[in-house]
Amino acid sequence: MALDNVSFSIEQGEFVLVVxxxxxxxxxxxxxxxxxxxxxxxxxxxxxxxxxxxxxxKTSSFRNKKLGFIFQFSNLLxxxxxxxxVLLPRQIAGTNSTSEKDARDLLKxxxxxxxxxxxxxxxxxxxxxxxxxxxxxINKPSIVLADEPTGNLDSVTSKTIVxxxxxxxxxxxxxxxxxxxxxxxxxxxxxxxxxxxxxAFKGDHPSEMEIYA
Amino acid sequence: MDYRLxxxxxxxxxxxxxxxxxxxxxxxxxxxxxxxxxxxQGLFDAIVRDITNYRNGDILVTxxxxxxxxxxxxxxxxxxxxxxVDAVAPRLSSTAEMNMTKNGKRFEETRVPxxxxxxxxxxxxSTVHETVTEGNYVFSRxxxxxxxxxxxxxxxxxxxxxxxxxxxxxxxxxxxxxxTVSGIANSPGGQGFDYTAVVHxxxxxxxLSRTGETSSFMVKLNDPSKALEVKEFFLRSFPNDDFxxxxxxxxxxxxxxxxxxxxxxxxxxxxxxxxxxxFAIVTIQMMLVNGKTKEIGILRAIGAKRKDILIxxxxxxxxxxxxxxxxxxxxxxxxxxxxxxxxxxWNNSLPLEVxxxxxxxxxxxxxxxxxxxIASLYPSYRATKLLxxxxxxxx
Numbered sequence: 001m002a003l004d005n006v007s008f009s010i011e012q013g014e015f016v017l018v019v020x021x022x023x024x025x026x027x028x029x030x031x032x033x034x035x036x037x038x039x040x041x042x043x044x045x046x047x048x049x050x051x052x053x054x055x056x057x058k059t060s061s062f063r064n065k066k067l068g069f070i071f072q073f074s075n076l077l078x079x080x081x082x083x084x085x086v087l088l089p090r091q092i093a094g095t096n097s098t099s100e101k102d103a104r105d106l107l108k109x110x111x112x113x114x115x116x117x118x119x120x121x122x123x124x125x126x127x128x129x130x131x132x133x134x135x136x137x138i139n140k141p142s143i144v145l146a147d148e149p150t151g152n153l154d155s156v157t158s159k160t161i162v163x164x165x166x167x168x169x170x171x172x173x174x175x176x177x178x179x180x181x182x183x184x185x186x187x188x189x190x191x192x193x194x195x196x197x198x199x200a201f202k203g204d205h206p207s208e209m210e211i212y213a
Numbered sequence: 214m215d216y217r218l219x220x221x222x223x224x225x226x227x228x229x230x231x232x233x234x235x236x237x238x239x240x241x242x243x244x245x246x247x248x249x250x251x252x253x254q255g256l257f258d259a260i261v262r263d264i265t266n267y268r269n270g271d272i273l274v275t276x277x278x279x280x281x282x283x284x285x286x287x288x289x290x291x292x293x294x295x296x297x298v299d300a301v302a303p304r305l306s307s308t309a310e311m312n313m314t315k316n317g318k319r320f321e322e323t324r325v326p327x328x329x330x331x332x333x334x335x336x337x338x339s340t341v342h343e344t345v346t347e348g349n350y351v352f353s354r355x356x357x358x359x360x361x362x363x364x365x366x367x368x369x370x371x372x373x374x375x376x377x378x379x380x381x382x383x384x385x386x387x388x389x390x391x392x393t394v395s396g397i398a399n400s401p402g403g404q405g406f407d408y409t410a411v412v413h414x415x416x417x418x419x420x421l422s423r424t425g426e427t428s429s430f431m432v433k434l435n436d437p438s439k440a441l442e443v444k445e446f447f448l449r450s451f452p453n454d455d456f457x458x459x460x461x462x463x464x465x466x467x468x469x470x471x472x473x474x475x476x477x478x479x480x481x482x483x484x485x486x487x488x489x490x491x492f493a494i495v496t497i498q499m500m501l502v503n504g505k506t507k508e509i510g511i512l513r514a515i516g517a518k519r520k521d522i523l524i525x526x527x528x529x530x531x532x533x534x535x536x537x538x539x540x541x542x543x544x545x546x547x548x549x550x551x552x553x554x555x556x557x558x559w560n561n562s563l564p565l566e567v568x569x570x571x572x573x574x575x576x577x578x579x580x581x582x583x584x585x586x587i588a589s590l591y592p593s594y595r596a597t598k599l600l601x602x603x604x605x606x607x608x
Contacts, residue, residue: 036514036602057518064516075511075605079223084216091216092516135515 002028003039004198008212010191012142013173015166019183020195026179027147029195033177034067034145035059047142064093068136068174070146070165074128076120076135082127083107083116086134093139106134109171110164126157133164137172144169146178150185162186217521220512221528224505231504232533235497239537239585240544242490246483246577247545251552253479255565257472262566263404264465266340270302270431271440273464274447277455280426289334292432295446297439300337303427305329305417309410310379313367320368326409327380329417338433341398344405348372348396354416357392360407361399370394378410382422390420402563437461487581491588494533498592502526509596510604519597526596530589534582542578 002025010016020026031037032044035051044051046066054062068089069075076085086103090096107116110130115123120131129149136144146165150158162185169176180186193212194201200212225232265271274288275281281288285303292301306328312321332351336342342350351358357376364370374394382388398406418424434440440460447458462469502509509522546569551557553567 031602034514036605057520060513060516060518063514069514071605075507075514077220077508077511079220079227079508084219088216088512089515092512092521139516 002198003032003195003200006195006198006200006212007042008193008200008202009045010143010175010177012175013169014175014190015169016175016177016191016193017183017186017189018177018179018193018195019181022181024195025198026195029200030145030147030177030179033143034069035063061093064089065139066142068139068141068144070129070132070136070144070149072148072151074120074125074132074152076128076131078119078121081117081119082112082123082131085120085131086116086138089135089139099138103134103138106137107131109168110134124157125153126160129153129157129161130164133161133168137168137174140172141174143175143177146176148179148181150180150182158182158185217525218528221525221532224501224508224525225529225532228501228504231497231501232536235494235533236537236540238490238493238497239534239581240541242483242487242584243538243541243577243581244544244548245486246480247541247574248548249479249483250570250573250577251545251549251565251567253476254570255552255557255567256563257469257476258566258568259402259563260404260472261461261465261469263400263402263563264468265437265461267344267400267405268339268431269459269461269464270338271434271437271461272432272444272447273459273461274430274432275428275457275459277457280423280428281430281456282426283454284425285331285427285430288427288430291450292430292447295443297434297436297443299433299435300334301430301432302334302338303331303414304335304429304431305414305421305423305426306428307380307417307421311363311367311376311410312379313370313374313376315368315370315374318368320366322363322366325363327378327417328406328409328411329414330411331414338431341406341411344398344400344407345396346399348394350396351411351413352395354413355390355392356395356413358396358398358406358411359394360405360409361397362403362407363410364394364397370397372396376410378412378420380417380420382420384422388420388422390416392416400563401558404563484580487584490537490581491584494530494585494588495591498526498530498533498589499595501529502592502596505596506599506604509599510601510606513599513601514605522597522599523593526593527586527589530586530593531582533589534585537585538578538582541581542574545577546574 018026018029032039039052051062083103086107087099090099107113110133112127112130115127120128150161153161165176192203202212289301292298308324309327310323311325312319330351345358359370370376372394376392376394377389378392379387379389392412400407418426434443444458444460512522549567549569552565556564558564
């Protein structure tokens, strides 16, 4: 069992880190919050909605409108330009007149205004991750989920990406749940959840940890 | 542009090898049908054309009692008053024995079909005279045109040679007459009078003791589509006679029946070819789906519904179908055009009769396009079944 009797709630605007060793279940937790995986038992509420009872179409819509994803390898579509990648969640939701302006503004905010028409296979890992952040934020989701967002980057670029996520969270008052194995990189955050042997603990110092159940 | 169409295009064009393979599969399917159609339907049409032009006309009038007693002039005049009728030619048919002495050696042929024609009417209703490659068509009562095969069997008869012809008259008596060869007939594919001898109709009537009688009338129309109408009008106008009137489809039915089933068979093979191309599309699209598993996972993760994934891959099927159908139809039309312009034939066989059958062309193109879409349904369905979290693990 990847997760066992885990229960906690996160407030709007919180910047939360989920840490733990490899195979502890932190990515499984993120996938469940992101509705990419279903719990065998238990419920997940987001904005007061029990997401475990949603059908496939509603789950997709929910993911599109309420959740933003940032993956370890950016996971941009190589067949599209950066701008098209950022626009994609909005187009899936149904384009509106401000879509392109919003995407350009976001790309400007993450420092990619000059590269927006480039194909994603022509940019660096750091730039790809910035584009992924912009894509994750385009639909103004309730929660942004990031799975090892700096795991594939060098330390300097990682630092920039962390700063960018923190500033965007503050600026947009959005909830960020970030899975990482590198706690130090993130410095001060609102909350840290440690996953160990499938159980969730509050905090990251073994002496102070309190179980979430 | 809808993002699904953009993605369908980009994903497809980024896998050029698969795209080319799928397009080629459709193109070849269509080409097989077009080539088969041009060759076999062209051959069929060429045979119909030659039977019409050389033997039966658009309407063939005969009599239940083998010979028509009515005056040929009156029947010809009756027909030629109908605006759709171009020309009418009476003919009298029998068989003959022929012999000829060439370089001191006697050559003999038995059971040679012999046709009596009215040369002035015949050249208007038929194109047999155009097959006379050496000399002239029948122009006098003692001239004979030999088919190239008959001439060969008579030891290589040439224009100017003298041929003795024996027929059995209506009373069972042998009638012998000498004719001078005025021409040799040789037609592509041997569809003309290559195995036949042609003489003046009055000469044959005399020999057969059938003055004023005729075996058949070939009626040439300026609008062949009116054949049935003219035929029925003729039969209604002579209710007390025992005339038999047949359109080319009816009179040549026996000769064409076997060919028709051949064409049907070839068309079935063509459609099987198209089905094979559909299977090729299934295989290639499955490869495309497998190659884009991660992308499908990403799309699902950011909110694309199963329906959106289905649409993307069906659109790919439509793109493959549209390009393949376009290229295949263009190539097929090009081939048809080439066959038409070059009067395509093989080893002096009859030249193909090529017509642009737009109904058939559109039907083939639509069938192929729809098949390509149907072929993309299963791979598209498989793509929708991928779980996002599993799909994204694919590297």
